[in-house]
Amino acid sequence: MLRLAIQKSGRLSEDSLNLIRECGISFLAASNKLKTEATNFPLEILYLRDDDIPGYVQDGVADLGIVGQNVLVEAGFPELEVEGLGFSKCRLSLAVPRAAAYDSIHSLQGVSIATSYPKILGDYLAGQGVQAHLHTISGSVEIAPSIGLAEAICDIVSSGSTLLGNGLREVETVFRSEAVLIANQNLNAEKKELLEQLMFRMQAVRRARRNKYIILNAPVAALDAVKQLLPGIKSPTITPLAEEGWVSVQSVVNEDDFWHITSQLKAVGAEGILVLPIEKMIS
Numbered sequence: 509m510l511r512l513a514i515q516k517s518g519r520l521s522e523d524s525l526n527l528i529r530e531c532g533i534s535f536l537a538a539s540n541k542l543k544t545e546a547t548n549f550p551l552e553i554l555y556l557r558d559d560d561i562p563g564y565v566q567d568g569v570a571d572l573g574i575v576g577q578n579v580l581v582e583a584g585f586p587e588l589e590v591e592g593l594g595f596s597k598c599r600l601s602l603a604v605p606r607a608a609a610y611d612s613i614h615s616l617q618g619v620s621i622a623t624s625y626p627k628i629l630g631d632y633l634a635g636q637g638v639q640a641h642l643h644t645i646s647g648s649v650e651i652a653p654s655i656g657l658a659e660a661i662c663d664i665v666s667s668g669s670t671l672l673g674n675g676l677r678e679v680e681t682v683f684r685s686e687a688v689l690i691a692n693q694n695l696n697a698e699k700k701e702l703l704e705q706l707m708f709r710m711q712a713v714r715r716a717r718r719n720k721y722i723i724l725n726a727p728v729a730a731l732d733a734v735k736q737l738l739p740g741i742k743s744p745t746i747t748p749l750a751e752e753g754w755v756s757v758q759s760v761v762n763e764d765d766f767w768h769i770t771s772q773l774k775a776v777g778a779e780g781i782l783v784l785p786i787e788k789m790i791s
């Protein structure tokens with residue numbers, strides 16, 4: 509049985525549970541329990557504070573974990589990372605009060621900085637040859653300058669609205685992060701095999717999320733142009749319509765290219781374009 513540690517409640521929780529469910533793994537929702545067992549895969553899920561997850565996986569208390577790279581690197585175990593999961597993308601940034609003078613990172617020489625990430629920030633500043641006074645606090649970092657605790661901060665930024673709401677200005681990106689799957693490095697052969705199975709499923713889910721299934725009608729005369737725009741996995745599926753001179757084309761498009769490609773498809777004469785989500789995608 510594999511033991512997977514996920515965040516009990518917080519930013520990573522829902523996406524972690526959804527990913528496990530989309531891998532076809534069923535379990536009872538644990539509203540107040542701290543662990544659950546899957547009913548159709550040899551997996552036990554532990555619900556923990558995210559800061560504890562890297563240490564538990566390093567020690568082998570849990571075999572696997574899902575955690576932000578920021579927390580993983582801060583804990584000092586970057587080597588546990590198996591793969592990026594594409595959600596909870598954010599950055600760790602330095603910010604100063606809106607009116608404060610700031611020319612370059614050297615403006616922070618000798619300045620006091622509040623952060624929950626003293627290791628990542630300390631390494632970054634050392635790399636830039638800057639010495640600052642770090643105040644480690646565990647939360648609400650953005651209020652530190654307004655209450656006189658520090659002159660600058662280093663914390664997680666996503667939309668930037670928390671910085672804006674606290675009168676702060678982002679000046680440097682220190683670290684980019686997303687949720688990652690981590691694994692203990694001494695898994696036995698049986699657990700390694702289960703990890704492979706889980707990763708195979710996670711990859712199929714992630715590929716499916718990045719792609720859409722597209723079905724459209726096109727005049728035969730436009731077929732070459734349509735094929736150019738829709739190369740598909742191998743090549744598009746083409747079937748004749750009941751109406752002479754028309755075909756139905758089915759293919760897969762990348763989410764990022766989707767709007768660009770559909771407007772070009774319309775321009776070459778495609779009609780009745782349907783776009784469907786893909787549940788799993790296995791190469």
Ligand SMILES: Nc1ncnc2c1ncn2[C@@H]1O[C@H](COP(=O)(O)OP(=O)(O)OP(=O)(O)O)[C@@H](O)[C@H]1O
Pocket residue numbers: 515516517518519520556557558559575576577578579596597598664665666667685686687
């Ligand atoms: N605004 C955000 N946008 C995207 N990802 C974020 C954001 N804030 C945090 N994250 C990511 O989600 C992780 C968990 O954030 P959360 O705020 O839930 O942590 P926490 O308060 O430390 O939780 P815990 O109670 O488990 O210790 C962060 O370490 C980071 O990787």
Ligand SMILES: O=P(O)(O)OC[C@H]1O[C@H](OP(=O)(O)OP(=O)(O)O)[C@H](O)[C@@H]1O
Pocket residue numbers: 519647648650663664665666667668669670671
């Ligand atoms: O750039 P933004 O989109 O505003 O996001 C950044 C904020 O999100 C996180 O806090 P969260 O809202 O998770 O609350 P927390 O401090 O309780 O963890 C993080 O600690 C920042 O404060």
Ligand SMILES: [Mg+2]
Pocket residue numbers: 557558559
């Ligand atoms: Mg935490």
